[in-house]
Amino acid sequence: MRSYLRTVGAVLRKDLLLEWRSREAITSMAFFSLLVVVLFGFAFQAERIDPRTQAGGLLWVAFSFSGVLGLHRSFAVEREGSCLQGLLLAPVDRSALFLGKVIGNFLLILAVEAVTFPVFSILLRVSILPHFGPLALIAALGTLGFAEVGTLLATVSSGSRLREVLLPLILYPIWVPVLIASVEVTGMVLAGEGLAAGGRWIALVLAYDLVFLGVGLMLFDHLLEE
C-alpha cells in the first residue's frame, strides 16, 4: 500500500514539477477560460448575468473547454522521449500511474477555476465570496469527475493520430450528467438557495466520481499494454 501511494506521489510530484518549470499549460488554460467568460459576456449582451439560470452554465462551459487543453498536455509530456516506456519499465502498479495523473490534472484545472471565479465575479457582477464554501465543494467534486474521465479518455484518444480532435468528441457526451449536476448546484448556490437544495445532484456527482475512479483504476492497465 505504501509503495502504491509512493508511486502516486512520485508521478504527481514529477508532473507538477514539470508544469511549474514551464507553466505553459496553466497559463494557456487560464487564459482560454477567461476568454470564454469574456466572449460569453459579449454574446449575451447582458450587463448582468442571472446567477440562478446563466452563471453556472457559463462557468462550467469555460472549465470544460480549458480542461481539455490540460488533459492533452498531461500525455504530450510522456510522448516526448518516449517517457511512457520508462514508466512501463518501472516496477510500479500501472493504476498508480493513473491515479497520479488524475490528481495532477485535477489540481491543474482547480487552479484555473480559482483564477476564473474572481474574474467572472467582477466582469459579470455575480457575487461569489459569500458562497465560497459550497462553491468550492461543487467545483472540487465536478472537477474530480472531469479529471477522472478525462485522464482515462485522453489515454484512449492518444492512440489515434487525430488525438486532439477526438478527445472532446469522446469526453463531452460522457461528461454531460456531471455538467448538468454541477451547473444546477452552482446556480442554486449563487442564487443563495444553499447546498441542501441540490442534495441529490451532489449525490449524483459523488456517485459518478466513485464509479469512474474504480473504472479508471481497473481499465488503465489495458490501455498501457502493448
Next chain:
Amino acid sequence: MPGLRTPRWLRTPRWLRTPPVVVRAGGWLPWTGRICDIAAIPLVILGLYFALAYAPAAARETGGPVQRIFYFHVPFAMASFLGFAFVLVCSIGFLSTGRRSWDVVAEAAAEVGLLCCTIVLVTGPIWARYAWGVWWTWDARLTSTLVLWLIYASYLLLRNYMAEDPRMRRYASVLGIVGALDVPIVYFSVHWFRTMHPQTFITREGGLDPDMHIALRVGMAAVFTLFAALLIKRIQLGRLQENVERLQATLDRREQP
C-alpha cells in the same frame, strides 16, 4: 479440368449465383438469424396494424393521430438502451478473454444501437412538430436518447479513426465500458433536470388505456425482433470481415520465405 469449360449458355447468371462461402460461421447464429428475419416482417406489419388501427385515438393534447408514433418511438428508445447493454457486456468480455468474437458483437451492437437512436430522434421531432408545433422538446426521453446517440457516435468515431491500429479494439472496449456505465447516470440526471424544469408538453406514459398497452407490447415485440435480426446480420458481416483478414494474414505469411 483445364480446357473444359461450361458453355456460356449453361452457366448460372452472375446475379443469381450465391457467393462462395469462404469460412463457415457456424453455431446457433445463422438459424437464429433466419428465424428473426422471417419473424420480423409479419411482426412489423402486425405492429403497424395495432398502432394505426387497433389502438384508440389519442387526446388532442398528446397529438391526436400523430401520437401513434409512440408505439414505435418508445420501443426503439428501449432498444437503443439494450444496444448499450450489449456493448458493455461484450467490451468486458473482450478485455477479459482477448477473443475477437466479443469485439465483433460489440461493434455490431453499437451500430444497430446508433440506428435505433437515430430513429427515435427522427420520430420524436416529427411527433412534436405535429402535436405541439415545435421540432424539439427537451423532454427526458428525447434528451437522454440524444446524449446516448452522441456516446454511440463517439464510440464508432474512435473505432474509425484508430482502424489500422492493433490496439483499437482494446481502446474501443474501454470507451464502450465507460460509455455504457455512464448511461444510467445520464438517464437520472436528465430526468431530474426535467422534473426541476417541467415543460408544457407532457408525454405521459402512466395512465395508458389497456388497448394502448397491448399496442405498445406488440410494437415492442416487433422492434426487438427487428433489432435481433439486424444485430445478427451485422455480427455475421463482422465475422466475414474477420475471416477475410485472417486469410489475408495467412497469405502474407506464405509469401515470406
Next chain:
Amino acid sequence: MLQVRGLVKAYAGPPVLRGCDLDCRAGEAVALLGPNGAGKSTLLRLLAGLHKPQEGQILLDGRLFRPDLADHRRRIGFVSHDSLLYAGLSARENLQFVASLFALPRATDRIDEALREVGLEWVGERPVRAFSRGMVQRLTLARALLHRPGLLLLDEPMTGLDPAGIRSLEELLIRFRQEGGAVLLSTHDLSHVDPIATRVVFLRKGRVEDGGEIGLYGGRGLEERYHEMFPARPARKKGAPTLPAEASS
C-alpha cells in the same frame, strides 16, 4: 543468467521472431548482429518486458520471467534510442523520479554515484533540454543502471555518439561486466563490437543463425563473417530492366 527458448513474436502480421534461442551468462556481453528487420529490437523489447511473446520462454536466473511482476522488472535495465528522460527536468530530478519509482534506499547517494559513473556530476542541475546527444545517452545509461540491474539490454546504443561518447560507453559496459552484470546489446557498428562484447550472435529473419566467442573473429574476421552471412544486394546490370525495388523487410 538469461535463457531464451523458442521465442515467437508477431505484431499485426507475419512473425518478426520465429523461434529464437539465446543464452547470456553473468559477466558476459553478447552482441546481436543482423540486418534491419532481423528482429534485434523486438527481441530486446521482449526481454525488457515491454511486449509479450506469442510463444516461447524467457528464464531469468532459472525462473520464468514474468514482466507483470514488479520484482522481475527490477532485474532489468533497458537503453534504447529513446532517452526516457523528461527534457524539462534536470538530470538530478530525472534520476530522483526514477529512484522514487524503484523505491531505492539512500537515493541521493546513489544518484550522486550514478552521475559520477557517467561523468555528468558537473551538470546535475542543468535541464536535460540543454544536453548534447552524448550527454543524453550517458544520462539514459545512468538511469538504466540506477537500480543496479543484473541484466542490461541496449538497443543500438552507439547511434549518434561521437568517438568520445563511444569510448565512455565502452568503459562503462566493461566495468558493468566486470562487476558481474550481463550485457546484451544490438548494434550496426561492427568496428566497436570488439572491446565491448565477449560473444557475438547473428540474427536473421527472427532466428539465431550463428555465433561464437569474440576470439574466433580476430581482426577483420567479424566484418568478413557478417558480409558472408548478409551479403549486400547485387548491383544492377547496366541496361537490364529491373523490377521495382523490394521494400526493405
